[in-house]
Amino acid sequence: MRQYLPQAALAAGLVVLCAISASAGSSHLGVWQMLSPDPAMRKLARLVVVDIRLPRTVLALLAGASLGLSGAVLQGLLRNPLADAGIIGISASASLGAVLAFYFGLWSVAAGGIVGGLAGLSLLMLLAGRNAGTLTLILAGLALSSFAVALTSLALNLAPSPLAAYEIMFWLLGSVADRSWHQVATAAPFIFAGLALLLTTGRALSALTLGEDVAHSLGVDLRRLRWSAVGGTALCVGASVAVTGSIAFVGLVVPHLLRPSVRHDPARLLLVSALGGAALLLASDIVIRLIAIGQELKLGVATAIIGAPFFLWQVLHLRREA
């Protein structure tokens, strides 16, 4: 029974956060006003709660779960605590794919994000190899990330729309504000498929902690594991980046914080990381809404402000161990 404690606590936390998210916003309208005797007030409250706050809540949950879960899987697969979709350049390549898809009409935006993420991850695996050291992985990720960001800027410079310059900010800073249900529906099927694929990797990741040879002798299909991890990450991170822009550090911080609560078991870490990522992103988005006075802070900025010092601390910690 006790082993389900972290999951239950996180799920309960998510319910509370969802309730706050439905009530918190830049206007003073509340959920209860949907029951107001005044029909105009009822309509307004329904519009604000159901069509403005709810899509953003769902999007924060889905994107947060994608980032948290993919972080846990990538850290397990690469046996490296600094692996995260943002740091190793997957978010940036997914952004590039989505921008290409959007501006030049090559694919749907979500498909563009997925293709971009897949290309980025494959390139990274080629560059850094399977058993890359931390340094190699981070450097390869940095190169990939800078390259993808540069190509995104280039694509936007060449795009015919005069709004393109604004999009650079949109993609690099990430946000879930003011998205419509239509945008949520575009990404959701791919995100669910990706999450499902990633959740199947638990047992293999546990075996992998004993080393590749032992895992192999335990009957783990390493090729399949790698492709599930890469494909699942590309699907869910790619599709969420296509709608939210890239949001950094969630995938790095969440698995690390939750690892002790599941006694460092990579298999049990997966579900809690998905729940924890969803909770962290939704909580960040609520904080942004509450502190926003005049200008709205971008979600990606908020997660980076929390995440970057954590990343530095991780680096120092690793250096001390070495």
Place this chain on the structure above:
Amino acid sequence: MLAAVAALVPGAQAAAPHRIVSANLCADRLVLQLADRNDIVSVSRYAADPAMSTVVPLAAGIPANREDAEAIAALHPDLVVLGSSHTSRIAAAMLRALGIPVHIVPVANNIAGVRAAIRGVAAVLGVPGRGAKMIAAMEARLDKLPAPGRHLRAAVYLAGGWSSGRGTLADALLTRAGLVNIAAQQGLSGFGALPLETLVAAQPDLLVFEAIGDTGPSVAGSLLHNPVLAESGARLLNMPARLWACPDPAIVDAAALIAGAAQ
């Protein structure tokens, strides 16, 4: 002797430029309407773009330039008219260092600003009378626009969820049409983000979107297609950006569209 005195008097006919280069959309629009056509050497490539220019026929046949100090200097202009962006100011500094006179068209934040911009360009072109005539005609047309019966609540909603607050030309035009600008009322000054929720909760009567020709898809633009905006019950007005992007008489057409939608 007389010629020497004339050269010392600012704005005197002798100083009127005859090789004018304009390298900014707003500068083009004023120069093309105020200067003699034979005196215009080159205008920006936007002057002939129907999505942004209001004077496309006037630009026909005049060579286009990019806003590039080196290329402009090579045209040997005796007056360069530029916009007020940061890159423009860098080009202006370079041209002035080469001894070429430069005039910068300021950004207008209200109708008085539009008058000042027209007056300024007319003065450097040596045609202050044409400027005064343009301003008088603009004022007369503005005064003829109908005023709405009641104070409707309006907001400009731009791609990316931005809006025009206090101290913008759009705010001045909304206010002059007798409307209440929601963004200004919410404390927004200049251009800035207006959260969708704040906008909807303020129950707008009129939403003004800005359209820059046929721009192709953009994520920022897709925020404008949020069904919430149509469901809010507000009247929707598509404002071609070219009408209020520059300090010139085209703002009357923008004001007329607003007045029409507010009836």
